[in-house]
Amino acid sequence: MTIFKTGTTALVTAALLGGAATGILTAAPALAQETVQLEIWSRQDVSGPLRAGNVVKAADMLNAALEEEGSDVRVEVVVRESPAQGFDDDALALLRAFGIGEGPDMFIAAHEWICAFQQDGFALKLDDYIEKYPEHFGTIFPSLWDSTRCPDGIYGIPQDAEARMFFYNKKLLREAGFDEDFITAMPERTLAGDLTMDEVIDIAKQVVDNTDAEYGILHRPNVGPDFSMVFGAYGNDFVDPETGNLLINREDLTAAFGWFERAVNEGVIPANNTSMDWDAIRADFYANENSAFWKYGIWDLGSYAFPTFGLPDDEEGFFADWGWIAVPAAEKGGQPSTLTHPIIYGVAADTEHPDLVVRLLGYASDAELNTDHAVTTTHIGIRPEQLEDPRYQEAWPLARATQLLEIAKYLPNEPQFADLNRILYTAIQGVESGRLTAEDAAEFVIDEAEGNLDNVIIE
Template sequence: MNHWNSGTAAALLSAILMGGSAAVFTTMPAYAQETVKLELWSRQDPSGPLRAGNVVKAAERLNKELEAEGSPKRVEVAVRESPAKGFDDDALQLLKVFGIDQGPDMFIAAHEWVCAFQEDGFLLKLDDYIAKYPQHFGTIFPSLWSSAKCPDGTYAIPQDAEARMFFYNKKLLREAGYDDAFVDALPERALSGDLTMDELIDIAKQVVDKTKAKYGILHRPNKGPDYIMAFNAYGNDFVDPASGNLLLERDKLAAAFGWFERAVKEGVIPANNTAMEFDALRKEFYTGNAAFWMYGIWDLGSVAFPTYGLPKDEKGFFADWGWIAGPAAAKGGSPVSLTHPIVYAISASTKEPELAVRLLGHASAADLNTDHAVTTTHIGIKPEQLEDPRYAEAWPLAKATELLKITKFLPNNAQFGELNGIIYAAIQGIESGRLSADDAAEFVIDEASASLEDVVVK
């Protein structure tokens, strides 16, 4: 990173925040012998305002704790809000701010950016702190910590999670000739590794052939994480564990692309899936014109219930609808799900690392995290949240939490967004008939090798 002068720094910060607002929220004790100001960088995000708000609330708890300990220190939290439209843009802006030595004490980011900050020496390593404060971090789902790791350790704290799955229409499966026992057993078969990705194609084909439904399996029509589940099922993790570099394995890529290729040839995935509108795809599934819909748990609360009138009560929903984990590639293999945690991270240059860690520990409290989860349809980070009546009432979250046991993550590599765009272009090529599975694998390898840095190819 180049080091700019202070005038450039001020200009950059002004440019970043132009069009947005820099809101400062403070939590001050009644008396403060020594005020420690901790700055938190947060993207303006109406879909998750408590990501920052919970840190502000956590300061109240930490200050009470400090007072009880007889410490003269009290914490004040200042939230600097960035107007970036997405987490990628936000991370790129923040990397520039760190590059001119103007980085905040803490920030909120999408997990895949963690190692980009760590590589430049901007992040505090947290392993020892996590072990020191089990009351804050000890019950966070073990699987979620994987999203916060770089090759040499842990550099962030999981803030929330999601679950991606295949939703399915039980009515259509029954109309296609499958009995209730078969239909209702699909979730457990998927979790046990008995159900396979190819069997999913077979079931979807029978629905298309024997009912009035037009589609077997639908997926998002633009670049995004959901379809990466299919690649995970065939063993593609996209990251070299030793170096953290992106990893492309030709045979595993071809196997995953082969699933899309077979699904299109069987008339299960439509050849124009990637040309359809997002809302049109949702409508086809939720109005009974498709057997399976590959997407995420939040879609129920945001679209299925309010827009298409699917039953909001648990019993009513599962009478005719359901979801399964991504099936295994072969019988006896491992099922998959995909989550995309947002994380808290701490600057390596903060003057008060211990207080910052304790603050984010309090922000990770089960009750505060549940406040965020139930108001934004995100999955919590701790099993004790399942005991909260509010979380239990939000039954899609409670039910989907079991998928965290098997969940996968996008690589903690800032280049994965670009790689994902190449993968999506290859899916478009397959579904439109322009590429075979082998051609698609070669296309991804060639494009990634030419445009990305340090890609490992096997």
């Protein structure tokens, strides 16, 4: 009995040892190769699905490079998609995720938010990494890095750029009595500082008065960056160059609200523009010939105008009946402008693999991949070598919009700017719906800013 027991024990032990040995042998290669999961936070956004998509693709490139280097590490990208409606709501959700220690390894954000992440210690300072990997970051347009800069350094990698403008419908302008020379000269006159913001209202009013079009100018119906172009035209830069703090100038602010007030009083901007639907607005401009101007951005052509509303996507066909102007100066001889609003990649300060994340984002910023994003969604590229790409050259809106970059401004990279922007939008809604005069609106903004934001300078 004892012998039997011993024998059984021996057999079992041998089997276990054998099994373990086999296990060790078969597990050996798996142990040697370590797969690191890197998570990217990305907003679901039809105007830029490749922002995250390119990072997923870049994992193969990074893995190939790691294999070549003889490294046993491989990366796998996990995308965490946020359903937020806009980049502001998305950034707030991401701040909360970081706040409770559930942040990703890297994220996609609108550039003006980066210093909010930096201020709370959620974003990694990237200056050393950018220097370490010139093969990835060396040729990115130097001016784009400004959009990712916080007081003590660079905290993001530019992902794209764009230009925002007033699109206009030439057919309606012709119908309203403007001759061809006037219509084709508008972009040049704007760049020369000859066409003013008030003249845009005048042109739009003629269209409303003399055609069947209901509206003169339409703008987005929710909070967003493009309103700052109008504020910028009236001298509102919102940042004190000396301290870097937010700055509000009552007079300039009143002047900018005055433009919205006049536009509504002239029947040019509808009083309910902020409660209209996106779809209805686009349909009114692109399909129903119901508005002379549409203040938005270049990517709208690739995202909606060509595919959804069937506008001619060849350059000649498009400019036959449509056009765009930069944001005019407030007064003759002044400075026109456009807004470029780069989207950026950020790296989490607490990621366990900062080097891998930065390299991954470096590959995702590769000229080829970035051009995929640029040409499919009409966003401007980030490197000069993209300009040589035949696909990029064929995408004529990009080349034309790039011309505007000379006069492009950024939103301020101040951690509280997004909050101020929301206050400004509420005030615009107040002015347009007749609840506030321009003066009241400026007073409202100052009051809200003083009550809700820190260190705001009021002039």
